[in-house]
Amino acid sequence: MTNFIPIFPLTLVVYPGEYLNLHIFEPRYKQLIAECVAQKKPFGIPSLIDDELKEYGTLMELVSVEKEYENGEADIRTRGLQVFRVLEVIHEVPEKLYSGAIVNYPHNHPEGNPKLMQGIVRSIRKLHDLMQVTRDFKKTDAQLLSYDVAHDTGLSLEEEYEMLCLLHERQRQEYLKRHLKRVLPVMAEIERLRKRVKLNGHFQSLSSGKF
Numbered sequence: 001m002t003n004f005i006p007i008f009p010l011t012l013v014v015y016p017g018e019y020l021n022l023h024i025f026e027p028r029y030k031q032l033i034a035e036c037v038a039q040k041k042p043f044g045i046p047s048l049i050d051d052e053l054k055e056y057g058t059l060m061e062l063v064s065v066e067k068e069y070e071n072g073e074a075d076i077r078t079r080g081l082q083v084f085r086v087l088e089v090i091h092e093v094p095e096k097l098y099s100g101a102i103v104n105y106p107h108n109h110p111e112g113n114p115k116l117m118q119g120i121v122r123s124i125r126k127l128h129d130l131m132q133v134t135r136d137f138k139k140t141d142a143q144l145l146s147y148d149v150a151h152d153t154g155l156s157l158e159e160e161y162e163m164l165c166l167l168h169e170r171q172r173q174e175y176l177k178r179h180l181k182r183v184l185p186v187m188a189e190i191e192r193l194r195k196r197v198k199l200n201g202h203f204q205s206l207s208s209g210k211f
Contacts (some may be wrong), residue, residue, distance in 0.1 A: 002104045015058065019080075022078060030072050037062060044057050044060065044101060045057050046084075055165075111170070120146075123181075126184060127153065127183065127187060150172075159179065
C-alpha cells in the first residue's frame with residue numbers, strides 16, 4: 001500500500017510497538033498533532049541522522065494527549081505501528097505548516113528463533129549487570145522480540161537505524177547477537193579495570209604463593 005502521511009522527523013529511531021512521549025512546541029507540529037487528534041489519523045517519524053532524512057521510519061498513532069498548555073504546546077503519548085519506506089518527501093503541503101511524504105509499507109516478517117532470542121535476553125541481562133542498571137521489559141522473556149530490547153543493548157543511533165531497516169525478525173536477532181558478542185567483552189574489561197582502580201590505595205589481602 002502507498003499513501004501520503006504527515007511527517008515529524010526526529011533524531012532517534014522508534015520501533016513498532018514502542019511507546020514514545022513527546023513535548024510538542026513548534027507551530028508546524030502543533031498543527032500536525034491537532035489534526036491527528038481531530039481526524040484520528042497517524043503520522044510518521046522518519047529518522048534524522050547527521051541532518052539527513054533517512055529512507056525508513058515508523059508510522060505512529062497518537063495514544064493520548066497527556067497535557068495541554070495555554071500557549072498551545074502539549075505533552076503527548078504515541079506508539080509505533082509499523083515500518084514505512086519514504087518514496088518522496090513533500091516539503092510544501094498546501095495550507096499546512098508541516099511536511100509530508102509518500103510512503104509504502106514493506107512486509108515485515110515477524111517469525112523469529114525463540115532459542116536465539118533467549119540467548120540474546122541472557123546476554124542483555126549480563127550487560128546490564130556489568131553496567132549496574134536495572135531494566136523491566138514489562139513482558140515475559142518468552143514474549144520479547146528484537147524491537148522490545150534493541151534500545152537496551154547499547155546500539156548507537158546509526159546501528160539502531162540499521163536494525164530498523166531489517167525486515168525479518170531473524171535478521172534482527174542475528175544483528176543483536178553479533179552486537180552483544182562484540183560489546184560484552186569490552187564491558188567486562190571495563191568492569192575489571194574499574195575494580196582494579198577502586199582497589200588502588202586500599203589494604204589488600206594478597207597471597208605470595210609458594211614463596
